[in-house]
Amino acid sequence: xxxxxxxxxxxxxxxxxxxxxxxxxxxxxxxxxxxxxxxxxxxxxxxxxxxxxxxxxxxxxxxxxxxxxxxxxxxxxxxxxxxxxxxxxxxxxxxxxxxxxxxxxxxxxxxxxxxxxxxxxxxxxxxxxxxxxxxxxxxxxxxxxxxxxxxxxxxxxxxxxxxxxxxxxxxxxxxxxxxxxxxxxxxxxxxxxxxxxxxxxxxxxxxxxxxxxxxxxxxxxxxxxxxxxxxxxxxxxxxxxxxxxxxxxxxxxxxxxxxxxxxxxxxxxxxxxxxxxxxxxxxxxxxxxxxxxxxxxxxxxxxxxxxxxxxxxxxxxxxxxxxxxxxxxxxxxxxxxxxxxxxxxxxx
Numbered sequence: 580x581x582x583x584x585x586x587x588x589x590x591x592x593x594x595x596x597x598x599x600x601x602x603x604x605x606x607x608x609x610x611x612x613x614x615x616x617x618x619x620x621x622x623x624x625x626x627x628x629x630x631x632x633x634x635x636x637x638x639x640x641x642x643x644x645x646x647x648x649x650x651x652x653x654x655x656x657x658x659x660x661x662x663x664x665x666x667x668x669x670x671x672x673x674x675x676x677x678x679x680x681x682x683x684x685x686x687x688x689x690x691x692x693x694x695x696x697x698x699x700x701x702x703x704x705x706x707x708x709x710x711x712x713x714x715x716x717x718x719x720x721x722x723x724x725x726x727x728x729x730x731x732x733x734x735x736x737x738x739x740x741x742x743x744x745x746x747x748x749x750x751x752x753x754x755x756x757x758x759x760x761x762x763x764x765x766x767x768x769x770x771x772x773x774x775x776x777x778x779x780x781x782x783x784x785x786x787x788x789x790x791x792x793x794x795x796x797x798x799x800x801x802x803x804x805x806x807x808x809x810x811x812x813x814x815x816x817x818x819x820x821x822x823x824x825x826x827x828x829x830x831x832x833x834x835x836x837x838x839x840x841x842x843x844x845x846x847x848x849x850x851x852x853x854x855x856x857x858x859x860x861x862x863x864x865x866x867x868x869x870x871x872x873x874x875x876x877x878x879x880x881x882x883x884x885x886x887x888x889x890x891x892x893x894x895x896x897x898x899x900x901x902x903x904x905x906x907x908x909x910x911x912x913x914x915x916x917x918x919x920x921x922x923x924x925x926x927x
Contacts, residue, residue, distance in 0.1 A: 582608040583670075583886055584644040588636065588660055589651035590614035590623045593674055597649045597701075598623055600875040602630070606883030607647070611639045636660065640667040647886060649701075650674060655741065658683045661698075665690045670697040670886050672878070675750045676906065677899030681923055684903045688896035697885045698896035699878075702754035705894055706877040708869040709823055709831045713814065714759045716834070722816025725764060728756060728797040730812040733805035743781035745771060745909050748801040753905045755812065756789070756797050757898055765792045769908035772917040777804065787909050790919075831869060836862030 585607040587597045594614070601609045609630050614620040620632035631638075639645055640663060648664040649672040650657060658678045664671050671691065677700050678684040691698035704710055716722055730752040739747050756766070766789040773782030783804050789797045810825035815838070822833045840858045885892040908920040 582606065583646050583883060584608055584610050584642070585647045585649065586611035586613065586639040586642070586645045587649045587651065588613045588639065588664075589674075590616065590620045591651065594651040595623045596875055597651055597672075598627075598630075600873070600879050601649065602627055604876070604879040604883070606879060610642065610645055613639055636663060640664060640669065646670060647672070647697075647882070651701075653741070654746075655679055658687060661687050662690060665694060665696055665698070668694065668696070670699075670882075672699045672701055672882050673899070674701045675703075675754065675899075675902075676746070677896065677903060681900060681903045681907055684896070684900045688900060691896055695889075697882065697889075697892070698899075699882050699885060699892045700754070700894045700896065700899035700902075701875075701878060702750075702758070702894040702898065702902075703874045703878060704751050704755055705758040706874040706881065707825075708872055708874075709825065710755055710758065711877075712832060712867060712869060713755075713812070713821060713823060716821060717759045717814060717816075718761050721819065721834075722814060722821060723818030725760065725791070725793065725795050725814065725816055727795055727815040728760075728812065729815075730755070730799040731809045733800065733802035734808040735806055736803055738777075738779055738783060738803050739781075743773065743785065743913075744783050744801045744803050745773065745785040745787060745913070746906055747803075749785065749787055749799055749909070750902055750906065752799040752801075752812070753902045754894065754898070756799075757901050758893065759814070760791070760797075763792070764795070766790070766797065766905060766922055767792050768919050768921045769905060769912055770917055770919050771909040771912040773913050782913060785909075785913075787905075789905065789922075828871075830866045832867050833864055834867065835864050836860065837864075 585601050601607045611631050612620045612624050613633050615634050617634045624630040647670040650660050651674045657673050661671050732748050768790045771787045773785040784802045787799050812823040814821040820835045838860050881892045904923045908922050912920045
């Protein structure tokens, strides 16, 4: 596979990470970094002598040696920048969220598919060794039938000016849910509640629950106001339960052979009989070893492979659409005081 000419748009918080990983990959050659602040762009690419800085998107789009564009601009600009790149015949990687609405996201997906181009969402957490292992364990049946998924993502700040805490933090967890759930288990409806105790004008604390098609529930708690940082996901299965603590590098994953079993019976004649049939399982805990690798490095490999083969990456545009569908439903529920909102039909 020959080197793929690439450019990055956006030199703010996430752009330098994209620059570093594209520059360090064996599949890409970074040619441009574009930002409205050219001094900032030059500072980011200062040590890479052959990478040019510009404040004109057309410089990138008009360059025939650029085949792929990674976008790390504010979310409200994703659609405009991505559409221009797709219209110019470039493959596109977009930072989360894919767009500001399902309608906008669908326009991007339709444009990419009609032009035969790769549209990939940078759902970075999905490419961490831990989450890739969770996907393997869930989809192989190691945990059994999924009974619940529970995630917590809380920290102090940063309070955003343009989106609430659900749109800021929950896309990480929603993309993980979408990535790990087995085929045939899909979210069907969303309920969301939130609070703004500091008067920021938008929810700073949020709780989001999704009813899954197998009768299970997926839940996430997001919070900008917590004095401590917590990053955990629990996946409860009928056989085993998995706990991911992203802040514990020594033991990120723990798999527990512990749970509650209900013996089978043709007829449960009474509540007392039912109670007698409940048993508690307390087995071993194992901690799988995980290879440490930067998730963005895996993102670059996936993006390059998709461009080379034409096969969609795991977090393609349609995955981004599904996450947007969950976010839109959560916003509708939030506005209506926590009402149950069915999810929009978005193709898998």
